[in-house]
Amino acid sequence: MDGRTTYEAQRGVHTVTADLVDDVFRRLQQEGFQEIALEFAKENVEQIRFSASSTDLHNYWDEENLSVFATRNGRTVSTVIKDPASIDQAIIRLKEVALRTPENPSFVSINREQQTYGKGMASHFQSTDLKDLQDAMINGSLAAGAERAAGLIYNRNSEITVRTSYNECQFSTGGVEGVIRAFKGPFTGQEAQHFGFSTSPTGKTFEEMGSEAAATASATSQMSEINPGKFRVLLSPYVMGNILSYSSGFLSYYAVETGLSCFAGMLEKEVSTGEFSLYDDPADYSGVGSRMCDDEGTPTSRLEIIGRGKLKSYLHSTSTAIRAGTRTTGNAGIISPRAWQLSLNAGKTSLEDMLEGLENGLLINNAWYTRFQDYRNGVFSTVPRDGVFLIKDGEIQGALSGIRISDSVMDILKNVTAISRERKRVKWWEEISASTMPYAMVDGINISKAF
């Protein structure tokens, strides 16, 4: 070992990380900053994008960021330093801001306890021929009946150092993620998965994603119509991922304290049914959302947020935890905590049995454009897409278009009647953060439609 990270060693890059972090840390101390949290991220990302079954673009990023959070007499400042040559200028600016702004009451402290960290996962990053994976996805979809396909694949690696006034943590995170949308006439199907360092995505996996997306697009050639109303709906892992990704913002104590959370005042109260347990699980290295510590150096762990239907915890940093009279959950954002990698538990029922049990209702495979009219009560709508089916007597009657889920997060969670044994690692664009989700059966979802 010569002091370089795995990534740097692979690429023959000499490390500047330790020197840069040390230098900035020391100079912030010299300027009178009292609590400091630095995060240095060295990122290497490849991407391929495709549509109409051929490549649109290759992207390649080579970036380094040093995120700085520092406090001085109750004032908080933050910045990102990208260029070592701009350190002087950045620190002068931070001091000026700290001298001339009011105190930040949202900040109490970063984590002052000495921490120990696990081994984490070594980076498995290697430059991958994304074109081969892309072709596997496209071919899988075309072979299964799609007329064309669009999508993208990422290969990400981040080497991260978090150094605070009290702790230092180094880890790698990243992996491969892919999305494919298959088109057949007016019908579409979509699959999107992510693979962290403990999993090895293969061309076969990507081919299967393509064929599954095409199978959804080919599930029916009939269109159906419904009137607005309440329906039993089988929500796919993508829809659950979407609703819970957006809802994770409400589970942050920051939103609770602000007055913009539908989960406020619900600790230890029932928010869902007994089969529903939701975790934040950044220690799961099979996903790309893994992370060894949070922004203030607190080790992350599997956090029970909802256990058997009861709200067990909000997401906390040290500051929000002190304000709430509890302990940090390792979810800093120092000012505004956030989830890293949600995981909804597997249920007892097979997907096959759930489909049979649906009898009369809707099956929704994906949703997007989730928007809230009322954060405090969780009232929202979202637009189903990529496989929206009317089910009658357990069979697909036809596809639906022009409908919406127009309901509230709290009502949907309370009406979960079954959760599937099968789960998927889902992540898609800005709509679904990296998570692991099952299918969920929900009774009485309000469906609206366009006139």
Place this chain on the structure above:
Amino acid sequence: MGGELIDRALEYASRSSRYSEARYMEILTNDLSYRNSEFEGMDSGKESGYAVRVVNNSIAMAYCDREDWGRLKEAIDHAVKVSRKPGKSSIWEGKSIKDSWKVNQRKLIEDMSVEEKVTLARDFDSLMKAAGADVRMNVIHDKRIKQHYVNSVGSDIRGDVARLYYFYMVGVIENGEFEQSTKEYGSSSGYEYLDSLNLEERITSDVRDLHESASAPRPSPGKFDVIVGPEISGIVAHESCGHPTEYDRIVGREGALAGESFLTGKKFPFRIGSENVSVIDDPTIQGSFGYYRYDDEGVASRKRYLYRKGYTDEFILNRESASMIGKDSNAGGRSSSWDMEPLARMSTTYIEPGDYRFEELFEGVRKGIYIKSFTEWNIDDIRFNEKYVGKEAYLITNGDLSGRVRRPVIETTTINFYSAVDAVGRDLEFSAGMCGKGDPEQGVDVWMGGPHMRLREVYIQ
């Protein structure tokens, strides 16, 4: 300003590619926020880096944030290598342009002291509190962008942009009922923009309206004549005209993300609604949030009619999509940062004003609803099926306002909406927004707007 390696990057990339371009951007930002009367700190950032695009058998882009020739060269080498793999490779090259441009500021962003910015946000919070807002969030963001663009055709363009953005969210609880409002204001200018808005009146009025809306009854579902305010005209212009006329969507390039377009496969011009409706996208409006003289692909900007008298007209084109349709780029190529590809994007998108005075729109409305502003909205991925939930809204009876209603819902289609427009006001207002597209998602600064409009026989839920 950095960027010393830009010519070397272009020259190096040009040796191994059919077409190439390099862009250097330096972005200085300041953000501060107040939440429920608590100052939440200030973030100051400086980002810079190179984006190099090469075209061979396919198109590739490399991004590097270091003034380090070895790293930049390595990134370009990677891009050249993968661009030799098969894929789409057509791009409109255009002619050489050499120029520079700048956004004028009167109250310079860099001269605005930290204390002045903090005071602004604090005063907005105090106004909201005095008006009875239970939830208050205020965010002020400013940025300076310096950009240098060169390409293998010989273009060399420098830009210097100042942008200002103010966002707030307020919420009120009235008899146990909650209502919320978000507003965005933005401009390409200095801080003089905020002075021009009369924000004291706007904020106070917004909070007062929320209190009244919270205790108003929901409307009975049914058909109404509807008068929509400029805020709704603007979001409609943006969502159901601007997005579906981005030509990269029409050809499917956003297929797995933001989606395609209901115009895909249509013969043009395609009828989208009433002849009363024309929609414009215009990046040349000085001071607008989406203002630019040259786009991020070095193409001179100009006004574009997207819909004209009820039919499609132009599409929004960047260099790549222009080559697909066989036309010149009309300067729609925008990227949100140095490390993002330029996509076909909107700037200021608005419904062209008509002849009607505000009062005239109400004449002849026997049973109607005036929906002045909106809260929740969304639209499907082909930009056809859309929903707008009213925020400030009133019943109209025989031409007169007859009481508030709460959260009336328009859930309709693009063609049904535009076909129902029978009268267009002569007023014009804009609001700011961050338009999302692409993966990684890029939020670009835009304005959207329009006049008051009257729609006949709209189903309200």
